[in-house]
Amino acid sequence: MARITLENLAHSYLPKPVSDADFALKQMTHIWDDGGAYALLGASGCGKTTLLNIISGLLTPSQGRVLFGDRDVTHAPTAERNIAQVFQFPVVYDTMTVRENLAFPLRNRGKDAGYIAARVGRIAQMIGMEHGLDRKARGLTADAKQKISLGRGMVREDVNAILFDEPLTVIDPHMKWELRTQLKQLHRQFGHTMIYVTHDQTEALTFADKVVVMHDGRVVQMGTPEELFETPAHTFVGYFIGSPGMNLFPAKVQGREADLGGLRIDLGADYAPLAGETKIGIRPEYVQISDQGHPVSISSVEDVGRHRILRGRLAGHPVNAILHEGESLPAEPRLGFVPGRINVYHDDWRVAPGKV
Amino acid sequence: MDRPWNNKAWFLVLPVLALVAISAVIPLMTVVNYAFNDTFGNNQFFWAGLEWFDEMIHSSRLHGALGRQILFSAIILAIEVPLGIFIALNMPKNKGFWSSLCLVLMALPLLIPFNVVGTIWQIFGRVDIGLLGRTLSALGVDYNYVSDPIDAWITVIVMDVWHWTSLVALLCFAGLQSIPQAYYQAAKIDQASRWAVFRHIELPKMKGVLLIAVLLRFMDSFMIYTEPFVVTGGGPGNATTFLSIDLAKMATGQFDLGPAAAFSLMYFLVILLISWVFYTVMTNLDRDETSGEAK
Numbered sequence: 006m007a008r009i010t011l012e013n014l015a016h017s018y019l020p021k022p023v024s025d026a027d028f029a030l031k032q033m034t035h036i037w038d039d040g041g042a043y044a045l046l047g048a049s050g051c052g053k054t055t056l057l058n059i060i061s062g063l064l065t066p067s068q069g070r071v072l073f074g075d076r077d078v079t080h081a082p083t084a085e086r087n088i089a090q091v092f093q094f095p096v097v098y099d100t101m102t103v104r105e106n107l108a109f110p111l112r113n114r115g116k117d118a119g120y121i122a123a124r125v126g127r128i129a130q131m132i133g134m135e136h137g138l139d140r141k142a143r144g145l146t147a148d149a150k151q152k153i154s155l156g157r158g159m160v161r162e163d164v165n166a167i168l169f170d171e172p173l174t175v176i177d178p179h180m181k182w183e184l185r186t187q188l189k190q191l192h193r194q195f196g197h198t199m200i201y202v203t204h205d206q207t208e209a210l211t212f213a214d215k216v217v218v219m220h221d222g223r224v225v226q227m228g229t230p231e232e233l234f235e236t237p238a239h240t241f242v243g244y245f246i247g248s249p250g251m252n253l254f255p256a257k258v259q260g261r262e263a264d265l266g267g268l269r270i271d272l273g274a275d276y277a278p279l280a281g282e283t284k285i286g287i288r289p290e291y292v293q294i295s296d297q298g299h300p301v302s303i304s305s306v307e308d309v310g311r312h313r314i315l316r317g318r319l320a321g322h323p324v325n326a327i328l329h330e331g332e333s334l335p336a337e338p339r340l341g342f343v344p345g346r347i348n349v350y351h352d353d354w355r356v357a358p359g360k361v
Numbered sequence: 362m363d364r365p366w367n368n369k370a371w372f373l374v375l376p377v378l379a380l381v382a383i384s385a386v387i388p389l390m391t392v393v394n395y396a397f398n399d400t401f402g403n404n405q406f407f408w409a410g411l412e413w414f415d416e417m418i419h420s421s422r423l424h425g426a427l428g429r430q431i432l433f434s435a436i437i438l439a440i441e442v443p444l445g446i447f448i449a450l451n452m453p454k455n456k457g458f459w460s461s462l463c464l465v466l467m468a469l470p471l472l473i474p475f476n477v478v479g480t481i482w483q484i485f486g487r488v489d490i491g492l493l494g495r496t497l498s499a500l501g502v503d504y505n506y507v508s509d510p511i512d513a514w515i516t517v518i519v520m521d522v523w524h525w526t527s528l529v530a531l532l533c534f535a536g537l538q539s540i541p542q543a544y545y546q547a548a549k550i551d552q553a554s555r556w557a558v559f560r561h562i563e564l565p566k567m568k569g570v571l572l573i574a575v576l577l578r579f580m581d582s583f584m585i586y587t588e589p590f591v592v593t594g595g596g597p598g599n600a601t602t603f604l605s606i607d608l609a610k611m612a613t614g615q616f617d618l619g620p621a622a623a624f625s626l627m628y629f630l631v632i633l634l635i636s637w638v639f640y641t642v643m644t645n646l647d648r649d650e651t652s653g654e655a656k
Contacts, residue, residue, distance in 0.1 A: 063546060083549045092543040098561040112552040157551070249388050 095150030273344030275357030445529025479591025
C-alpha cells in the first residue's frame, strides 16, 4: 500500500507537443493518500483513462514523475508496480476454472497452497461465487466473468493500489449496487488505495471518499461528494454533478449583488470586482418556487418520483428548479435563490467570496 | 418459430443447383459410371459391379501410396502448425511498416502457382545448376533428390513448408490480432509467465482459426499433386508417389479407367471421412470446455 504522488505530470500522444491543446493530460501535481478511495470522474475523452494508464504503467508520461510511496515508478513496467487492475470488459482466463482464475496471481507469486485456498475462498464468498468454483470460466455470463475479474483484482493483499477502469459497465443494474457496496466494504476492511474510473456520477459519489473530477485533460476539482455539490470549483463540475446540473447565468457581480439581465440577485456575501466573463451558479435544489421573487416562465414539469423538476426561463436564460414532495406549484410561480448557496464564477473558475 | 414458409423460394436456388450440377455432380457421376463398369472405348460399357473396388482395396500399390500420403501429411502438419504459430507470435503486432512488410513477404509464396513452385524447387535443388544443390555438394553433403529417396522426401517436405507455412502463420496472426490489449496487461499484472500467456490467452483465442488451418492444410496436403510431380515425378522409384500422383498415372498413363475411378471415389470418401472426424473431434472439444463442470 502506498501514497501515490503525481509530480508535474503531463502527457501528450504527439511526439512533439507544442501548445496546451496538444496535451491529453495537462500538467498537474497531486498527492493521493495511502488507503484512500478515489474516483476519477469525467466525460469520455477527458483524460481519465490516460491518467489511469500512466499510474498502471501502460503509458510513460511525456513529463513529470509518478511516485508510489517514496519510490519513483515513472519508468517502471506494470509488473514491478505491484498493482491490481480491473478492466472495463471482463478479462478472465477461459481455459481455467473459476478457482484457478482467482488463484492465478497468487500462484504466480509463489504463495503457499494453504494461504491461496483460504484467500480464494474468502474472495469467492465476497463475489458470491463460492458454489461455482470448479466451473470453467469460459461458459459463464459477462456478469459472472466480470465478478471473477473483480475478485482476481482483489485477491492479493499487498498491492500498492487497485485500479478500476469503469468495471461495472457490463454488470446488471441491481448487481452494480451490490458490487459497489462490497467494494466499499472491502476498502474499509483492508484499506487498499483504490482508484475508480467512471463517467457515472452516482458510482463515483457512492464509492469514493474523494472524487477527482476531470475535464479537458485537467483535474478541475478534487473533493468530497459534498464539496462537489456545494462549492463546485469549476462550471464543468457544477454542470456535470447533480441531476439536473447547476443553473449557470451570465451576470455582473458588484459587491453583494449580481445583475442578471436586469434582475438584482442577493449573493449572500461580498465579492471583489471581477473583470471579464462572470457567471453565477446555483443548484436547482436551492431554487425556491413560490409566489414571491423573480418572474419565471415554466415550460415543463417532469415528475421523477421523489420530486418534480421544473424547467423554465429566467430573464431569457434556461433555469431548472426542484419542487420537493408536498410542495405545490403556485398559479403564478415566481422564483428565488437561497442567498448563501450561490457560487460566483470568473472565466469558469469559482471565486471565493471576500473583499480584496 | 413462425417463419414464413414458401415453397416458391426453391426456385431461387435453382440457378445454383444447375451450376453445381454441371460443375460437380455430373462429372462425379461419370466417375461413378466408370467405377462400376468396364469399358474399351467407343462408349461400350460392361457392368463390373464392385470388382474394381475389390481390386483396389487389395492393391499393394495403393496401400503403399496411402502409407506415403499419410506420412507426408503427418510430417507437414507437425512442422507447419507449430512453425506457423511460432512465426505468428513473433510478427510485429502494431500496424506499421514492418507489420505490412511481413504480411506481404509471408503472402508471396501463397500467390505463386503450384507448378511454378515445383519448378522453382526443381531447379533450386539440382546438383548441377541449382543454388541449393550445388551449395550442398560444395559443402560435401551428398544430396541428390533425383536418386536418393530420403533427399527427395526432404526436398518435397521443405518445399511444402516453404509454400504453405505462411497460410497457418497468417491465420494465427489474424487470431492473435483479435485479442484485446487488456488481456496482455492483466497477464502482466498477474505476473503470468510467457508460457502461461500462450497457454491461457493466446492459444484459446487462436483455436478457431487453428482448426481451420489444420483442416485446410490436411485436405490440401492429402491431395497434393503438382509440386512433387514437377520436382520428382513421384520418384525415385515410387518413393514420392502420393495418392494423386498414383491416381493420375493409373488413369491417364495406363488408361485403367475403371480401377482409377474406383480409386478416386474411395480417395474422395477417405478425405471426406477424415475431415469430418477432424472437425467433429475439434468442435466437441470446444463444446466440452464451454459447458459445465470441469474434470
